[in-house]
Amino acid sequence: MKTFACQVCGTLLSFENTKCEQCGAVLGFLPETTTLSALRPLGAGLWQPLEASEGPRRFCANHDHGVCNWLAPPGAQAGGFCLACQFNRLIPNLSSPEKHEQWRKLEVAKHRLIYTILRLKLPFKTRLQDPLGGLVFDFLDDPPDASGSIVTGHDNGVITIATREADDAYRERMRVDMGEYYRTLLGHFRHEIGHYYWNILVRDGGRLEACRRVFGDDRSDYASALHAHYQHPPVANWQEKHVTAYATAHPWEDFAETWAHYFHIIATLDTALSCGMTIGPQIAGTLPPPDLGDPYADMTFDDIMAAWVPLTYAVNGLNRSMGLADFYPFVLTAGVRLKLAFVHDLVREAQRKGA
Structure with missing residues (x-):
């Protein structure tokens, strides 16, 4: 996540801010430029972004519910949705404050996911554009009669x-x-979107055989593989080739877990670099190059790894100094890096095709 500053007073802002805490300026996010902008009120629900020279904008309809600070597309009518919220199909039952708060947390994670997709310039289609495979989100409550549980998935x-x-x-x-070492809402979103991009970039992108050489044969029975995974612990040396134990269940899950970790790495590294952090232990040959570039756009995979590993070493050490769990409790072995490099190449290839 890059840093944002208020165009009125220069105060640093967070991605989820709806107003500047220093000067009180109303803020809105412009997805087309991935910029958080102070807004000037024009009346009748219209706002002028100070960051852009374009015409007036409206907030996403979900702004009224306090769960979205993004602006709807130019020319949108009242009640229109922003780029991120247009993918919602089902949202929680908002009959209680608890459910509303759950929805807010879901939207925070989902908006960060869409931000990363925009920064990586990855392709996506809505359900209207692709009725059979377009992207859509369902946020579902368990049945009230306790007849079953909703399963997170794709x-x-x-x-x-x-x-x-x-x-x-x-x-x-x-x-x-x-x-598990790690379980967050954002992690769920990043994992499940990995399945979506397996369909687009691997299955439909002509990379199926290459992917199978790295992750294994996805034609093995998925249901049986998951059943076996939950019945038996993974092999003792699973970390040699898998970033998590769950990744051992099936090649599809291995790809999705690896994809999620690529998103973790790129997004967090971008945050660190945007804050001026370049960290490396004082060991010869381990420091990242001085001009790191943009991890979303032009950093090589080797440069990403050279910057990421020292950063996690430092932040894990800081957490331990406070008696907290490790910030990044994962081991990026040579086998895991091979898979991360495959994902990196997929992303860069998609960027070149979309350029």
Whole structure:
């Protein structure tokens, strides 16, 4: 995430800010330029972004619910949705403040996901553009009669997120019960979008055989593989080739877990670099090059790794100094880096095709 500053007073801003805490300026996010801008009120629900020279804009309809600070496209009528919220199909039942707060947390994660997709210039289609495989989000509550539980997952562009994952206590309990190092809403979104991009960039992008050589044969029975994964612990040396234990379940899950970690790395590294952080232990040959560039656009995979590993070493050390869990509790072995490099090449290839 790059840094943002108020165009009125220069105060640093956070991505989710709706107003400047220093001068009180109303803020709105411009997805086409990935910029957070102070706004000048024009009346009748219209605002003039100070960052842009274009005409008046309206807020996304979900701004009225306090869950979105993005601006709708130019010329949008009242009640129109922004680029991120247009992908929503089903949202939680807002009959209680608890459900509204869960939706807010889901939207925070989803908007950060869409931001990364925009910065990477990855292709995507709405359900209207592609009725069979377009991207859409369903945020679903468990049935009130306790007849079953909603399963977070992906199915041909439909990403379902169980709203109970927005309950911090539940999510932490599941993380411990499942033996996971890491479980966040943003992590769920990044994992499930990996399945979506497997369809677009691998299956439909002519990279299926190359992907199978790296991740394994995805034609193995998926349901049986998941059942076996939950019945038996992964092999002792799983970290040699997999970034998480869950990645061992099936090549599809391996790809999605690797994709999610690529997003973790790119987004976090961009935040660090935007804040002027270039960290490396004082060991000869390990420091990243002085001019790192943009991890979203032009950094090589080797430069990304050279910057990322020292950063995680430093921040893990800071967390341990405070008695906290590691910031990034994962080991990027040679086998994992090979898979991350494949994802990196997929992304760069998609960028070149879309240029």
